[in-house]
Amino acid sequence: xxxxxxxxxxxxxxxxxxxxxAVFAVFGVYLSPRWLFFLQTVFVLGLFAxxxxxxxxxGGLVSFGQAxxxxxxxxxxxxxxxxxxxxxxxxxxxxxxxxxxxxxVVGALALRARHLYFALxxxxxxxxxxxxANQWYGFTSGANGVFGAMVPRVLAxxxxxxxxxxxxxxxxxxxxxxxxxxxFGLTLQAIRENRKRAEAIGVDVYRHQLYAFxxxxxxxxxxxxxxxxxxxSAYPGLLDWTKSxxxxxxxxxxxxxxxxxxxxxxxxxxxxxxxxxxxxxxxxLVLGLVLLAIVLFAPDGLxxxxxxxxxxxxxxxxxxLARILGAAAEEDGRDHK
Amino acid sequence: MHGLTTSLFSGLTTASLxxxxxxxxxxxxxxxxxxxxxHGSLYMYGAFLVSSLVAASAGINVPASWMFWLxxxxxxLLVAVLGGLMEVLVLRWLYRRNHLLQLLxxxxxxxxxxxxxxxxxxxxxxxxxxxxxxxxxxxLTGGAAFPIYDGFVMAxxxxxxxxxxxxxxxxQLGWRIRAxxxxxxxxxxxxxxxxALFTGVFTLGALLAGIAGAIVGPTQSITPGxxxxxxxxxFIVAVIGGLGSVAGAALGALIxxxxxxxxxxxxxxxxxxxxxxxxxxxxxxxxxxxxGVAES
Numbered sequence: 001x002x003x004x005x006x007x008x009x010x011x012x013x014x015x016x017x018x019x020x021x022a023v024f025a026v027f028g029v030y031l032s033p034r035w036l037f038f039l040q041t042v043f044v045l046g047l048f049a050x051x052x053x054x055x056x057x058x059g060g061l062v063s064f065g066q067a068x069x070x071x072x073x074x075x076x077x078x079x080x081x082x083x084x085x086x087x088x089x090x091x092x093x094x095x096x097x098x099x100x101x102x103x104x105v106v107g108a109l110a111l112r113a114r115h116l117y118f119a120l121x122x123x124x125x126x127x128x129x130x131x132x133a134n135q136w137y138g139f140t141s142g143a144n145g146v147f148g149a150m151v152p153r154v155l156a157x158x159x160x161x162x163x164x165x166x167x168x169x170x171x172x173x174x175x176x177x178x179x180x181x182x183x184f185g186l187t188l189q190a191i192r193e194n195r196k197r198a199e200a201i202g203v204d205v206y207r208h209q210l211y212a213f214x215x216x217x218x219x220x221x222x223x224x225x226x227x228x229x230x231x232x233s234a235y236p237g238l239l240d241w242t243k244s245x246x247x248x249x250x251x252x253x254x255x256x257x258x259x260x261x262x263x264x265x266x267x268x269x270x271x272x273x274x275x276x277x278x279x280x281x282x283x284x285l286v287l288g289l290v291l292l293a294i295v296l297f298a299p300d301g302l303x304x305x306x307x308x309x310x311x312x313x314x315x316x317x318x319x320x321l322a323r324i325l326g327a328a329a330e331e332d333g334r335d336h337k
Numbered sequence: 338m339h340g341l342t343t344s345l346f347s348g349l350t351t352a353s354l355x356x357x358x359x360x361x362x363x364x365x366x367x368x369x370x371x372x373x374x375x376h377g378s379l380y381m382y383g384a385f386l387v388s389s390l391v392a393a394s395a396g397i398n399v400p401a402s403w404m405f406w407l408x409x410x411x412x413x414l415l416v417a418v419l420g421g422l423m424e425v426l427v428l429r430w431l432y433r434r435n436h437l438l439q440l441l442x443x444x445x446x447x448x449x450x451x452x453x454x455x456x457x458x459x460x461x462x463x464x465x466x467x468x469x470x471x472x473x474x475x476x477l478t479g480g481a482a483f484p485i486y487d488g489f490v491m492a493x494x495x496x497x498x499x500x501x502x503x504x505x506x507x508x509q510l511g512w513r514i515r516a517x518x519x520x521x522x523x524x525x526x527x528x529x530x531x532x533a534l535f536t537g538v539f540t541l542g543a544l545l546a547g548i549a550g551a552i553v554g555p556t557q558s559i560t561p562g563x564x565x566x567x568x569x570x571x572f573i574v575a576v577i578g579g580l581g582s583v584a585g586a587a588l589g590a591l592i593x594x595x596x597x598x599x600x601x602x603x604x605x606x607x608x609x610x611x612x613x614x615x616x617x618x619x620x621x622x623x624x625x626x627x628x629g630v631a632e633s
Contacts, residue, residue: 056437112621113620116372116580120572120576120616121621123569124573124576124613131609131610241569248441283452284449284455285449286452287448287452288445288447289449291445292427292445292446292449295431295438296427296430296442
C-alpha cells in the first residue's frame with residue numbers, strides 16, 4: 001500500500017500529463033472548432049496558472065503582478081511583428097527570454113519586501129506595465145491593442161494551433177514539474193515552510209526566491225506568447241491587475257498543494273466563464289461565491305477535496321479541524337513575527 | 338496663472354476624495370492586517386446608492402435636491418452596514434489564517450459585489466444632478482473660477498479628517514483602535530473585546546468609503562468598474578503615506594492629488610506611470626511609507 005502510494009506520488013504527475021497529452025491530441029482530430037477554441041484557452045491559462053503556482057503555492061510568494069509577464073510575452077510577439085516584421089519563431093523564443101529578464105528586474109526589487117508589501121510591489125509593477133501598454137500609443141497602439149496576421153498561416157488554423165498550444169503548454173508544465181521536484185524546488189518549499197530554519201542551514205533565501213520568480217516569469221511570458229497563437233492579438237487588458245488575480249484564483253480553485261491543481265482550476269474557471277456568460281450576467285457573482293466557498297470551507301481546492309490522501313486522514317471531523325487549526329496557528333506565527 | 342490656480346484646486350479636490358477612500362483602507366489594514374480588495378466596491382456602492390435614491394425621489398414626490406442631501410447621509414450608512422456584514426460573515430473567520438486566504442476572501446467579495454452591482458444597477462452610465470445650492474462657481478481674485486461643489490467636497494474631507502483625528506486621539510474608542518494597531522494581543526489581555534472592535538473598525542472604514550462614493554456621484558458618471566479604478570489609487574495613497582497611518586493617508590492623498598494634476602498639465606500621457614514609479618520607490622526604499630512605522 002505504501003509502495004503504491006509512493007509510486008503514485010512520484011510518477012502521478014508525468015503519467016497524468018502524458019496520458020492527457022495523448023488523449024487531447026487524439027481529441028483534436030474530432031473536436032468542433034468551438035471546443036478547440038475553448039481547450040486552447042484552457043491550456044494557455046493552465047500553463048499561466050501552474051507557473052504562477054510555483055511562486056504562490058510552492059514558494060509561498062503571493063505575487064499580484066504575474067500578468068505583467070503574461071502580457072509582456074504577448075506584446076513581444078505582437079510588437080515584434082508590427083514594428084520589425086521579425087519572424088514568428090524568433091519572437092516566440094524571445095518571449096520567455098523577455099519574461100525572464102523583466103522578472104529578474106521586478107523580482108530583484110520586489111523580493112526585498114515581504115508578504116503584503118511584496119504583493120503590493122508586484123501590483124505596482126503590473127500597473128506600471130499596464131499604463132505603458134495603455135498610454136504609449138505610438139508604440140503599443142494604446143488601448144486598442146495590436147491585432148492582425150502575426151501568426152504564420154499554418155498555426156492560425158484552429159486544429160494545428162490547438163496541437164501546437166497543447167504540445168508547448170504540456171511540455172512546459174512538465175518542465176515546471178521537474179523544477180518542483182528538483183533539489184532547487186524542494187529548497188523553495190523548505191523556505192516556504194520555515195524561512196528562518198532554511199537561512200540557519202545556509203540557504204540563500206533571496207537568491208532561491210529570485211530564481212523561482214524568474215522561472216515563473218519566463219513561463220508566464222511563454223503562456224502569453226501562446227495566447228497570441230490562440231487569439232492573434234495583444235491588448236492592455238492582458239496586463240490589468242485583475243488579470244494577475246486570475247491565475248491565483250485558478251490555483252486556489254484546483255488546489256494550491258497539488259501540482260496539476262491550477263490546470264484543473266483553469267479548466268473549471270474557463271468553462272464556468274464561457275457557460276455562465278452565455279446564460280447569465282452574473283458571472284462575477286458566481287465566481288466570487290465559488291471562490292469564497294473554497295476559501296472558507298475547502299482551502300485545499302477541488303483536488304484537495306477529491307484526493308484519497310485527504311479522505312484517508314479525515315477520519316473524523318475533529319481530527320481534520322485540529323489539523324487545520326494547528327496549521328493555521330503555525331502560519332499565524334510565520335506571518336506576523 | 339488662472340490655469341495653475343484652477344489646477345491646484347482641482348488637485349486638492351482629487352486629494353480630498355483619495356483621502357476619504359484611502360483612510361478607510363489604511364485604518365482597516367492597521368487594525369486587522371487585511372488588505373481589503375473590496376474597499377473600492379464599497380466606494381462604488383456609495384455612488385450607486387446615491388444615484389438610485391435621487392432617481393427614486395421622482396416616484397415619491399420628494400424634490401430631487403432634498404433627496405440628494407438625504408442620500409448623502411443614508412448611502413454611506415448603508416455601505417457601513419454592508420461593510421459590517423462582510424466582516425461578521427466572512428473576514429472574522431479568517432484572522433487566524435494566512436494572508437493569502439484573507440486576500441483571496443476580499444478578492445471574492447470584490448467579485449461578488451461587482452456581480453451583484455451589475456444585477457442591481459446594470460451596465461449603463463448613471464449620473465446624479467447637483468442640487469441648485471451647489472451649482473456654479475466661486476470667483477477667485479484674478480478671475481479664476483472654481484466649482485462650488487469642489488469646495489463642498491474639500492469641506493467634507495476636512496470635516497471627516499478632523500473627526501477621525503478627534504476619534505482616534507481624544508476618545509476611549511480611538512485609544513483602543515490605536516492599541517489594536519500597535520498590539521492586538523496585549524489589548525485583548527486588558528479585557529477589550531477585540532472581535533467587536535474589529536467589526537467596528539471595518540464598519541468605520543466602510544463608512545469612509547461610502548462617504549467618498551456618495552459625494553463623488555455628481556462629479557462624474559457612475560459605472561461598473563469604478564471599484565477597480567479607485568482601489569489602485571487608494572492603495573498607492575495608503576502605501577506612500579504608510580499603511581496603517583491615517584495622517585499618512587492625508588499626506589499621500591495630497592501628494593498624489595497634486596501629482597496627478599501636475600501630470601495632466603505637463604505630461605498628459607504618463608502621469609499615472611509616474612505615480613506607480615513613486616509607489617515602487619517608496620516600497621523599495623521605505624516600505625512602511627512616509628509616516629508609517631517599520632514592522633519589526
